[in-house]
Amino acid sequence: GAGVSQTPSNKVTEKGKYVELRCDPISGHTALYWYRQSLGQGPEFLIYFQGTGAADDSGLPNDRFFAVRPEGSVSTLKIQRTERGDSAVYLCASSLTPTRLAGRTDTQYFGPGTRLTVL
Amino acid sequence: AQSVSQHNHHVILSEAASLELGCNYSYGGTVNLFWYVQYPGQHLQLLLKYFSGDPLVKGIKGFEAEFIKSKFSFNLRKPSVQWSDTAEYFCAVTPNNAGNMLTFGGGTRLMVKP
Numbered sequence: 766g767a768g769v770s771q772t773p774s775n776k777v778t779e780k781g782k783y784v785e786l787r788c789d790p791i792s793g794h795t796a797l798y799w800y801r802q803s804l805g806q807g808p809e810f811l812i813y814f815q816g817t818g819a820a821d822d823s824g825l826p827n828d829r830f831f832a833v834r835p836e837g838s839v840s841t842l843k844i845q846r847t848e849r850g851d852s853a854v855y856l857c858a859s860s861l862t863p864t865r866l867a868g869r870t871d872t873q874y875f876g877p878g879t880r881l882t883v884l
Numbered sequence: 885a886q887s888v889s890q891h892n893h894h895v896i897l898s899e900a901a902s903l904e905l906g907c908n909y910s911y912g913g914t915v916n917l918f919w920y921v922q923y924p925g926q927h928l929q930l931l932l933k934y935f936s937g938d939p940l941v942k943g944i945k946g947f948e949a950e951f952i953k954s955k956f957s958f959n960l961r962k963p964s965v966q967w968s969d970t971a972e973y974f975c976a977v978t979p980n981n982a983g984n985m986l987t988f989g990g991g992t993r994l995m996v997k998p
Binding site for chain 2: 768769796798800805806807808809810813821824856858860871872873874875876877878
């Protein structure tokens with residue numbers, strides 16, 4: 766079946782502009798995660814959704830970052846007043862359920878990412 | 885907060901050499917552990933995972949990892965690498981009593997020379 770998809774694959778914007786990044790999770794997956802990967806580093810957690818609600822947004826760096834998942838499927842990560850330091854690959858992942866069954870975390874399946882470049 | 889350290893940033897091996905990539909985490913409680921791989925031009929894929937039980941975990945493509953609780957380690961191994969194993973490898977952890985977010989190490993870039 767189809768995996769996690771993300772659009773656009775590349776986004777170039779100017780400092781101060783607003784951007785939206787979209788994630789389509791695997792059908793039926795109730796949990797959705799956003800991570801950010803800067804050059805030469807591992808992915809860093811931003812936010813995760815359980816259904817429509819943000820269950821944990823502790824990784825969002827500041828209030829310029831916001832994410833929504835209004836119908837419990839597609840999610841949009843929104844960045845206001847972009848800064849050069851926001852340049853990174855933004856990764857989305859989904860898993861079947863967010864809850865732990867017998868101490869096991871459901872496997873997260875990652876999308877290809879959106880490479881954001883802020884000039 | 886938990887953290888994950890991958891000691892080797894770049895590793896270069898010849899085909900058929902044995903591989904061991906180090907991963908250490910800092911968290912005092914029970915954890916779930918993962919190795920992900922990213923082949924050139926592709927997205928992150930799960931290699932293997934550990935939840936509980938046998939500390940030696942077998943994954944895809946001949947990879948295995950051993951969880952050593954006393955050392956807070958989860959090293960990845962493969963007895964004989966192939967050129968197609970050239971990729972970046974990420975270790976990740978999630979505490980067993982917290983949310984599902986993964987904490988990743990910085991990654992190890994492996995190049996296998998044919």
